Amino acid sequence: MASTITTITHDKLARLIGTPKCPLVLDVRTDEDFAGDPRNLPGAVRRRHADVEAWARDLKGRSVVVACRSGRELSHGVAAMLRHEGIPAEVLEGGHEAWKAAGWPLVPEAKLPVRDGQGRTAWVTRARPKVDRIACSWLIRRFVDPFAVFLFVQPSAVEAVGERFGAAPFDVENVFWSHRGERCTFDTMLDELGLATPPLLRLATLVRGADTARPDLAPEVPGLLAASLGLSRMYADDLEQLEAGLLLYDAFYRWCRDATEETHNWPGRKEGA
Incomplete structure (x- = not known):
């Protein structure tokens, strides 16, 4: 499936991860969802979706990819809020679950x-x-x-x-x-x-x-x-x-x-x- 202007496929993101031009990956899963699988996409940083207005100002000048558990309203809402603040933001299609199902690496937070x-x-x-x-x-x-x-x-x-x-x-x-x-x-x-x-x-x-x-x-x-x-x-x-x-x-x-x-x-x- 081709990505839209506001989404990115896990295949395309996987090609960017590890390169200096990779967008910042934001994991906005809820605490409950994270507890269900406490592993991160490579290079991802966790942010609370409810606090997006507080931390968005620190992302000026960066492009980001937002990932929630399944790539639905949580990540789409955060990405829309970031775009409102002038920050280029895409949603990872299918979210964390699609990335995991595709067999891409995940980094255990406990380590x-x-x-x-x-x-x-x-x-x-x-x-x-x-x-x-x-x-x-x-x-x-x-x-x-x-x-x-x-x-x-x-x-x-x-x-x-x-x-x-x-x-x-x-x-x-x-x-x-x-x-x-x-x-x-x-x-x-x-x-x-x-x-x-x-x-x-x-x-x-x-x-x-x-x-x-x-x-x-x-x-x-x-x-x-x-x-x-x-x-x-x-x-x-x-x-x-x-x-x-x-x-x-x-x-x-x-x-x-x-x-x-x-x-x-x-x-x-x-x-x-």
């Missing part, structure tokens, strides 16, 4: 750190990231929480900072979000967050190879490692490096999803030229 008063998750790891820490941060921003807070601190302070500020420690020893055997923290996040899609699994191979000195895992591994090490030397500020790293992983993700079969050769000499 995430407790959200702060602004609805954000917080994560903490070692300063001076190279590969896995940037890859994990990209995954969280693009597929889990677009407003996630990242704290980069000295290694000895990671767990204490996590406890004090309600942030989930990652990519350090003896924590939940870490390496498991020969697999990286990025692999762990894909498994635990229900995001093990073919493109992300392909990307995970590159991350694992670059992070654990395994260039044999894929021909692209040395390229990812070189770019990652170059970024770490270009930026003294970890958050600035993260912002640059987002673009790097955006590019590798699109290659993993859309371009693995494409080659590029210099045009040959035309016959008779």
Whole structure:
């Protein structure tokens, strides 16, 4: 079914999720509906439909997709209110249930750190990231929480900072979000967050190879490692490096999803030229 000017199909939204141009996905399910399936569309943030006038002002300049349980009056009403405020808003056709029925990924809320008063998750790891820490941060921003807070601190302070500020420690020893055997923290996040899609699994191979000195895992591994090490030397500020790293992983993700079969050769000499 083709979407209307005020709706979007789950297939089309799935192609946008994970890309920097993805609209903000708003989950406006009731508390009862959310309790029935406490999982989120990738990158979705929850908002109470009854408070739309209060939080709409924070969405100026963004386009959004609104999802309720079945894509009916709740999401249509919220989207209409947002359009009244000048915010481009579409409704996910069939809502959360149609997305689930199509087999698209859903992120379990219970696996995430407790959200702060602004609805954000917080994560903490070692300063001076190279590969896995940037890859994990990209995954969280693009597929889990677009407003996630990242704290980069000295290694000895990671767990204490996590406890004090309600942030989930990652990519350090003896924590939940870490390496498991020969697999990286990025692999762990894909498994635990229900995001093990073919493109992300392909990307995970590159991350694992670059992070654990395994260039044999894929021909692209040395390229990812070189770019990652170059970024770490270009930026003294970890958050600035993260912002640059987002673009790097955006590019590798699109290659993993859309371009693995494409080659590029210099045009040959035309016959008779």
